[in-house]
Amino acid sequence: MDRQGILIVVSGFSGAGKGTIMKELLRRYEQYALSISATTRAPREGEKEGREYFFKSREAFEQMIADGELIEYACYVGNYYGTPRAYVEEKLSEGRDVILEIEIQGARRIREQFPDAVLLFVTTKDIDTLRERLDRRGTETKEVILQRLMRAEQESEGMEEYDYLVVNEDLDECVMKIHGIIESEHQRIVRSGELIDRVRKELKRFSKGE
Ligand code: 5GP
Numbered sequence: 001m002d003r004q005g006i007l008i009v010v011s012g013f014s015g016a017g018k019g020t021i022m023k024e025l026l027r028r029y030e031q032y033a034l035s036i037s038a039t040t041r042a043p044r045e046g047e048k049e050g051r052e053y054f055f056k057s058r059e060a061f062e063q064m065i066a067d068g069e070l071i072e073y074a075c076y077v078g079n080y081y082g083t084p085r086a087y088v089e090e091k092l093s094e095g096r097d098v099i100l101e102i103e104i105q106g107a108r109r110i111r112e113q114f115p116d117a118v119l120l121f122v123t124t125k126d127i128d129t130l131r132e133r134l135d136r137r138g139t140e141t142k143e144v145i146l147q148r149l150m151r152a153e154q155e156s157e158g159m160e161e162y163d164y165l166v167v168n169e170d171l172d173e174c175v176m177k178i179h180g181i182i183e184s185e186h187q188r189i190v191r192s193g194e195l196i197d198r199v200r201k202e203l204k205r206f207s208k209g210e
Contacts, residue, residue: 005092006185007114008099009107010178012122013152015134017168018101021122024175025099033091034099038064041079044139054084072102072109077147081106097182104158111161118185120178121162125169127152 012018026032038054040061049055056064061080064070073082083100091098100110110117124130130152134145159165164181168174185191 003095003186004191005095006097006182006191007088007092007110007117008097008182009110009117009119010099010101010122011104011107011119011155011162012168013124013130013155014148015130015137016122016124017133017171017174018122020171021168021174021178022099022101024171025178028175029179031097032099033087033096034101035083035088035091037081037083037100037102038070038073039079039081041081056080071113072106074103074105074109076103077144077151083110104155104161108158108161116191118164118182119162120164120166120181121159122166122168122174125167 010018010022022034026034036050036052036054038056038061040056040058041053043049043053043055047053058080061073061082064082064084065073069085070082071085071088073080075081081102083102083106088098088100100106102110107119111119124133127149131145131149134140134148140148166174166177166181189196
């Protein structure tokens with residue numbers, strides 16, 4: 001790909017359907033690369049090492065922090081989560097759009113370090129739907145669900161810090177909307193410097209009669 005990759009942050013309340021949306025984006029379009037985070041949370045049933053997460057002990061995670069291996073990390077409902085640096089840098093340099101599915105503290109750290117990153121927030125249309133989805137998923141205890149809903153309340157305070165808000169009512173529509181946003185971002189003038197330079201140079205040559 002001859003265009004510059006974009007760093008994309010996708011946040012949203014637990015249960016908003018981010019995971020499913022990401023899977024579908026990746027399945028449909030080759031341009032995306034999804035960063036796999038490291039975490040100290042225990043694997044859920046069906047989760048595989050290196051596919052959903054790199055599962056780490058607290059000590060191993062703290063070592064990664066000390067070694068500067070993470071672009072950002074945060075604590076979420078009692079566990080560490082962080083983004084490994086190497087993969088993100090590699091994929092961006094290949095021109096891929098790299099997606100980080102991370103919570104809000106991480107999103108803020110990314111904004112500081114990568115001002116060109118595009119930040120999306122995904123939500124359900126209402127909170128009843130969110131609770132229903134968390135209950136239906138059945139992977140968390142009642143207590144953890146409650147903690148996650150409380151965390152959602154805190155996170156809602158930061159929604160204005162994002163660039164786009166996407167409501168996930170229908171998966172297909174939501175995936176198309178997100179892809180549309182990213183494609184529009186690629187067309188922004190600030191990301192088109194190289195093309196503009198080339199066009200100008202060619203026009204100069206042409207007007208000189210070369
Ligand atoms: P879950 O336990 O449901 O997989 O993830 C819990 C929260 O951690 C979600 O909001 C998810 O987006 C966030 N998260 C996952 N990986 C990372 C990461 O690398 N950094 C940060 N800051 N948050 C993450």
